[in-house]
Amino acid sequence: MIIYCMVLIARLCRKKYEMQERKVGLNMSDILVEIEGSGKHCHVKRETLDILYGKGFELEVKKWLSQPGQFAAPQKVTLVGPRGSTELTIIGPCRKVDQIELSLTDARALGFDPPIRESGDVAGSPGCKLIGPQGEVETSDGVIIAKRHIHLTPEDAEKFGFVDKQIVKVRVEGERALVFDEVVARVSPEYATYIHIDYDEANAAALSGDPPMGLVLS
C-alpha cells in the first residue's frame, strides 16, 4: 500500500511537470501579451535632427506607436553602411543618443556587425553616416540589434510577478512555433505592456494572429 502510494505520487508529479512542459492548452493564469515586430528604424538626438532636417525642425506624427508618446514620423533618413544604404523611418520624439536599430539581415546586407543591445546602450557599437535633406552626420556609435524585450507597466509586472531586467521566455504558437529565451523585462510607468521583437524574429516565428500574442514564461 505504501509503495503503491509512493509510485502514485511520483506519477502524478511527473504528469504535472510534463503537462507544464507541453503547455497543453492555456490556463487562466497564463500570461498572454501582444507581440509587435519592429522594422529597421532610428532614434535621433536633437543636435542630429538639427543637422539632418535644419535647426529647430520638429518631427511630425505619421503614426502613434503602442508605447505612450512614441511615434513614427513621416521624415526619413538615409543610413549609409560599409556595403550599402537604406532608408530608415525616424521614431520620435528626439532621444538622448542616436540609435539605429537593424535586424541582423539588414545589418549584414549593409555591412555592419552590430552588437545585440538594450535600447540606449550604444557604447562601443558601430557608427554610421546618416543623410537628411539638410545635411549629414557621422555618428561615433549607435548601430545595434535590439535585444528582444517585454515592456511592462509596474501594475502588470507586479500582477505577473516579474521585475525590471528579469530574463523571461516567450512562446509563440503557429506553424513556426518557438520559444524565445533571453527576453528582457523592462518595467516603467512610462510603458504599455507589449513584447517587442525584430523582423528576423517575427519571420522566424511566422508571426500571425490579429494581434499576434506571446505566452510569457518565467
Add this chain to the structure above:
Amino acid sequence: MIIYCMVLIARLCRKKYEMQERKVGLNMSDILVEIEGSGKHCHVKRETLDILYGKGFELEVKKWLSQPGQFAAPQKVTLVGPRGSTELTIIGPCRKVDQIELSLTDARALGFDPPIRESGDVAGSPGCKLIGPQGEVETSDGVIIAKRHIHLTPEDAEKFGFVDKQIVKVRVEGERALVFDEVVARVSPEYATYIHIDYDEANAAALSGDPPMGLVLS
C-alpha cells in the same frame, strides 16, 4: 516516516523535471547536431535548366554541400517577383520539380506570399519567373518557405529514437537562445545528419559557434 518518504520522492521528482526543463548543463545522452543556415536558393528540373542555360547544359560544382551529392553551382538565375527581383544560386543536381526557397524576409521584399513547406511539396505554392542567360521560364508553382528540418541517417535516427516525419524541437544557446518547435525529422540513407534552418531563423537565434550546434529535444 512514510509521509517523509512520500514528500522526499515528490521533491526529487519535481527537481528532476525542473532540471530537464532548464537544461542546466548537458548530459552524455543529449543530442547535439550541427546547424546550417540556408540562404535563398533554387532547385530546377532538367527541362527548366535546358531553357535557362541551353539544351543539355550541365551544372558545375562550386561547392559540395553537407547532404551527399548536393552542390552549389556557380550558375545563377534571376528570380522575378511581383515587387522585385533577386539573384539565386542554383543547387544541383537537377530535381523533379522547380523549387525556389526564400526566407520570409526575402519573400516579402519580392512580393511573394509563399507557404511554409517541406522540400518537394510545392503544390499550390506561388509560381514565378526565372531568367537565365539562354531563356526564361514561368513556373506554375515552386516558391516556398522551407519548413525547418533535421536530416537524419537511419543510424542516427535509431540511435536518437526519432522516426521519419516526427516533429522535434531544437534548442540553440547564446545571446539569442531559443527553442525551435515544429522541426520535422527526415530520415533517409541518402542524408547526412544536419539541422537546416533559413536565414531569418539563423538570425533570430544569432547563430554562432564553429560549427553552430543545436540540442535536439523530442
